[in-house]
Amino acid sequence: MTVEAVLFDYSGTLFRLEDDESWAADLITxxxxxxxxxxxxxxxxxxxxxxxxxxxxxxxTRFAWERRDLDPALHRAAYLTVLRRSGLPGDRAERLYDRMVDPHAWTPYPDTGKVLEGLAAQGVPIAIVSNIAFDVRPAFAARGWDAHITAFALSYEIGAVKPDPAIFDWALERVGTRHALMVGDSVEADGAATAVGCRFAHVEPLPTLDRRTGLLDALAPYGLP
Structure with missing residues (x-):
């Protein structure tokens, strides 16, 4: 099958939430x-x-956790509970949560820009397919990459969470083809795209400095940049 469009997961695939020295003040029990x-x-x-x-x-909390990517309020409730039960006091849990849902706090993988720009230059439609409860578009817009994205299939907007075929179907309709490759870090969630006819390429959600060409390597077998 010739790949005519590429679908990308967000977290652990194109971007990663990473701690740095600024986290230290909040990572206190x-x-x-x-x-x-x-x-x-x-x-x-x-x-x-x-x-x-x-x-x-x-x-x-289990109810909120299982539905967290469909509803921002449930997302907040679930993660604040998890952070507090992980030993963080309430104010620090809230600050870490606020960082988590800030798209500007996420770090792109080193080859993310090159891959998005290369696909766009070849006229290959791109969709972001993510289980998420906040808008990631600003992370792309801040770098001028939003112009390369045909569609954002975000679970809280679509009303479907991977591995539900509905979220993949929505994205495939927007890119205009079912001859697509899904790239993601979860075999269970992202790999479910094969049920609707997509190919699947797995990438490891490593720290960004430890995975410099993961996206390029995933696309190379399909003759893509």
Missing amino acids: EDGRPMDADESAEILRRMTQPVGPVLELDER
């Missing part, structure tokens, strides 16, 4: 102890894990 590197990494994993529960949750 209830008793005032700074979290160590492993604890900080676990907080970040819980904030970005694409599928499945990150903690044992009570019924109310």
Whole structure:
């Protein structure tokens, strides 16, 4: 199958939420102890894990967690509970959550711009297909990349969450072809695009400095930039 369009996941694929020294002031436990590197990494994993529960949750929080990417209010409630149960006091949990839903706080992978610009130059339509409860468009607009995107299929706007075929179908209708490649970091969520006829390329959600050509490598077998 010739690939005529490319669908990309957002988190862990094109962009990644990464901690830096500015996080240190908020990664402090209830008793005032700074979290160590492993604890900080676990907080970040819980904030970005694409599928499945990150903690044992009570019924109310589980309801919010399972529907978090369909409703911004449930998203906020679920993540604030997870952050507080991970040892962060309320004010620090709220600051980390606010950072999480700020698209300007996300770091693009080193080859994201090159890939989007290269596909656009070849006339290949691009859609962003993401399970998410906030608008990621500003992350692209800030770099001039929004001009390369044909459609944003964001779960909270579409009303469907990967692996539901409906979100892929919505995106494929906008790019005008079903001969598409889905690129993402979750075999379970993003890989479900194969059920509607797409090809799938998996990328690892590594730190951005540790995955410099992951997108280029994923597209290369299909003759794409």
